Amino acid sequence: MSARPYSLLGLWPIVNRWKYLVLGAVALAAVVSIVVALLLPNIFKSTAVFYPTNPQTTDPDRIVIEGGKLELSGRTEDIDRVITIGNSQPVAEYAIQKFRLHQHYKAGKIGDEMADQAALDEFSGNLSIVHTDRDAIELTFQDKDKHLAAQVANTLVSVIDSFNQQLTLENRRRVLGLYGTRYKFLQQEYDRTRKALLEGRRRYGIFGLEQQSRYLGMEIIKTETALRRAEAAGNRGEANELRRALHALTHADGGNVINLESYVQGTDSMTTLYARFNDLQSRLVGARSAYETADLAIKGRISSLYVVQKAYPAARKSKPIRWLIVASSVLITFALSVIVITLLELYRRNVGRPSAAQPAQHA
Structure with a gap:
């Protein structure tokens, strides 16, 4: 059938x-x-929309030194990095602690392993970070409190920006430390060379190599010429005075601070000191400028995100x-x-059929 x-x-x-x-x-x-x-309960959603910028264009050193410009970036690696940071546990723990979400979610006491995990799971379930078709990033947070949802969303954007900058901030601090060490070293060498230069000037009586050599040569020639004239004229008194003056100009024991003997002795060392002093002075100025530029760059943080829309409290519930x-x-x-x-009907029919067919067989 x-x-x-x-x-x-x-x-x-x-x-x-x-x-x-x-x-x-x-x-x-x-x-x-x-x-x-x-x-x-009514659940409200708040959404923030932003674009990640290229890290190379937000480098303060390039902006300060090279005059770079901010550029939006739609690169996959930049978007993946920002989404990874936003979904990371440190960011979630920071937001949970700041807004005291343990009490808000009624998860338990802070520090309890189960309570911390429950609050983290609840927070992760309420958070959504997606990459849109227009290469933007939408960060959505939902909560029973619409004002809290907007505050958490905006805070997460700021924290993501901060964490994104921290990726290169540590290296910049190390570079700043190198600039500082170089500046301190040059400052010490500059002070040491300047002290040695002052001592050399007092010892050898050299205050200017080119000008002093010209002055000393002219004085010696004038004095010696006058001495020869006095001797030729037979003026013994004047000749003796000129002889003593010539001795003072040519010998260190003559009493003159500026004399030929000291000048000759100190010329080589003073020439080296002058050259080193000028070199250290120019290097010290450059090192100080580099240190100040690096210090200014590391203090002047530039946002690595371009926020198109901040999160606002929702006017209507989402669910x-x-x-x-x-x-x-x-x-x-x-x-x-x-x-x-x-x-049930099928079961009854299947059960009832054999009982109905049994009397017909006996007949």
Whole structure:
């Protein structure tokens, strides 16, 4: 015998026979779903939209020194890096501690492992960071408090920006330390050379190599010429005075600070000291300028994100959709009820057929 065909219209007599049970189940589902929907809290979403910038264009050293410009970046590595930072545990823990989300989520005491994990899971479930089709990043946070949701979203954007800058900040601090060490070393050498130069000037009586050599040569020639004239004229008194003056100009024991003997002795060392002093002076100025530029660059942080839209408190709730909950519960309950009563009817028919066929066999 062929199987009996079934259709949706054929279910109507079955539903009609079990209508009170079906109506009771549907009514009960409607009441329960209404109560549950009313008990569910309103959830609000706040979304911030931003673009990551190219780290090379936000380097303060390039901006200060080379006059670089900020450029938006749609590179995959920049977007992946920002999303990874936003979903990282340190960022989540910072936000949880700042907004005291342990108490807000009723997870337990801070420091308890289970409470910390529960708060972290709740926070991660409420956070969404996605890459849009226009290469922007949308950060969405949802919560029962719409103002808290907006505050957490904006704070997360700032924290992501800070963490993104920290990737290169440590290396910049090390470079600044090298600049500082170089500047201190040059300052010490500059002071030491200047002290040696002052001592050399007092010892050798050299205060200017080129000018002093010219002055000393002219004085010696003048004095020696006058001495020869005095000797030729037979003026012994004047000749003796000029002889003593010439001795003072040419010998260190003559009493003159500026004399030829000291000048000759100190020329080589003073020439070296002058050259080193001038070299250290120029290098010290350059090192100080480099240190000040690096220090200014590391203090003047430039945002690595271009925020298109800040997160604002939502005007309407995003969920729950109460009518949809009630409608779906009623429909599902009705469908399950029809399936159950249909199976019961089939079971009854299959059980009743052998009992009906047995008297016919005996006859």
